[in-house]
Amino acid sequence: TKEHLISVEQGKQYMPTDTTQNSLLNLDLLENSEFSSITRRQFISKWYSFSYWIIFAIIIISYLVYFILSKRSVNPIEIRRRKSTKIAIKRLKNARFCLKNRDFDQFFEEIEKSLWGYFADKFKINSSELSKETIDLYFDKRNIKTETKNNFVSLLNICEFARYSPSKDRNLQMERTLEEAKEIIIEVESDIKKK
The missing domain is CATH 1.20.5 (Single alpha-helices involved in coiled-coils or other helix-helix interfaces)
Known part of the structure; x- marks a missing residue:
């Protein structure tokens, strides 16, 4: 490459600055x-x-x-126990749906399932061990009132008998049974929480 010579001329506004003065200012x-x-x-x-x-x-x-x-x-049994009331209420809603549709057999089956399911989940019992004797045993262990225990078993009996021998006034019996199921679950819950 060729060299190019550039000449620079001094401009009119050129002022030489003192670098020490600039650094002090900074x-x-x-x-x-x-x-x-x-x-x-x-x-x-x-x-x-x-x-x-x-x-x-x-x-x-x-x-x-x-x-x-x-x-x-971690413990699925403990989760089932905590959710037992919610599950029972959900099944009772299914029973109410059967009541509205006048499905007599399905209604009592749902009530019975909700009570047995609630009992099994609440007391951590396998479905193979479910019986009215285990209800007595576990309710006594948890100091649940005898009246509540008797009402629970009585309601299960009503559900069994109603499916096989229907009464004359089915709708009234269904409404009464639904209310009793709600009340009995609430009673068991309150007795458990007291202890």
């Missing part, structure tokens, strides 16, 4: 500014310290929430 500006390098470092260290503790707290809280939720959901 130093004064930095010291007087809000965020000098020292102030910046202090601000950053405070910010990092604050954010560190926030992140640390979030991690600890997340771990505790995970630990509690995993403990609660």
Whole structure:
């Protein structure tokens, strides 16, 4: 490549500056500014310290929430026990639907399922062990009132007999049975919570 010679002429507004004077001026500006390098470092260290503790707290809280939720959901039998009332109420809603449709047999079957299911879930009993004797045994263990126990068994008997020997006034019997089923579940729950 060829060399090119460039000539530069001095302009009219040229003022030579003293570099020491410029550096002193810059130093004064930095010291007087809000965020000098020292102030910046202090601000950053405070910010990092604050954010560190926030992140640390979030991690600890997340771990505790995970630990509690995993403990609660590990035991499926315990989950069934806690949800037993909700499941029984859901089945009673199915029974109410049968009542509206005047499906007599299905109604009493739903009531019976809801009572047996509630009992099995609440007291952690396998369906193969369900009997009226186990009701006596487990209700006595949990100190549930004798009257409540008798009403529970009586309601199961009513459901069995009604399916095989229907009464004359079916609708009235169905409504009464539905209300008694709700009341008996509430009574058992209140007796369990008292103890």
